[in-house]
Amino acid sequence: MLFQAIRKSLEFPNASQVVQQNYIDFLAKTYRLSHNGDHGLEHWMRVLINGRLLAEGNGADIEVVEHFALVHDVMRENESLDLYHGPRAADFVKMIAGTWIRLNEHQLHQLMNACRYHSVGRLDRDVTIQTCWDADRLDLGRVGITPKSLYLGSSLAKDHNFIEMANMRSKKRFVKEGFSDD
Ligand SMILES: [Fe+2]
Ligand SMILES: [Fe+2]
Incomplete structure (x- = not known):
């Protein structure tokens, strides 16, 4: 089931090399909450899909967006x-930089900032950081919240049809109930 989700995300032509099975396994094991919950694996995969679609046309750094x-x-x-x-995610990124995460200094800075401030409702002028946040916010439908364009940065993310598609995606469930990586 997990593998299917990853394969689906790899259908995107501009996919980077970030998403690899052993990296996903490592993160899935690190996560302490249920992967059937609101912030587990299926949310990560939908943020990945949103991020890839946005980055395709706006010049965001796809490696940073995928790691985010x-x-x-x-x-x-x-x-x-x-x-x-x-902030804990930003510290975690720092800890695994050079092993699971191989980015240059600038990319690492972007990723850490994107993680550190992702839930405080900000907008950022850096297209890569903003794309990370847009990709996350566009998945709010999973908790019954329709994303508001006021909190989205890029013009594609604000597009009514794009929000609608992301909203529909956010309701889909593909991680088997009771999924565990053990
Ligand atoms: Fe979050
Ligand atoms: Fe999130």
Whole structure:
């Protein structure tokens, strides 16, 4: 089931080499909450899809966007208010930089900032950071919230049809109930 989700995400022609089975396995094991919950694997995969679609035309750095999709919520400690999961994700990125994450200094800086501030409702002028946040916010439909264009940065992300498609995607479930990576 997990593999199917990854294969689906790899259908995108501009896919980078970030998404690899052993990296996903490592992150899936690191995550302490249920992958059937609101912030687990299926959310990561939908953020990945949103990010790839946005980055295709806006010049965002696809490697940073893909890493963001996979790690931004990995340090969550609960499914509700966890104010510091962004900063913890940024620290986690720093910890695994050079091993699982191989980015240059600028990319690493972008990724850490995107993770650190992703849940505080900001907009950023850096197209890569903004694309990370747009990709995440466009998946709010999974918790019954329709993404508001006020909190989206790129013109494609604000497009009514794009929001509609992302919203429809956000309701889909593809991780088997009770999924565990053990
Ligand atoms: Fe988050
Ligand atoms: Fe998220």
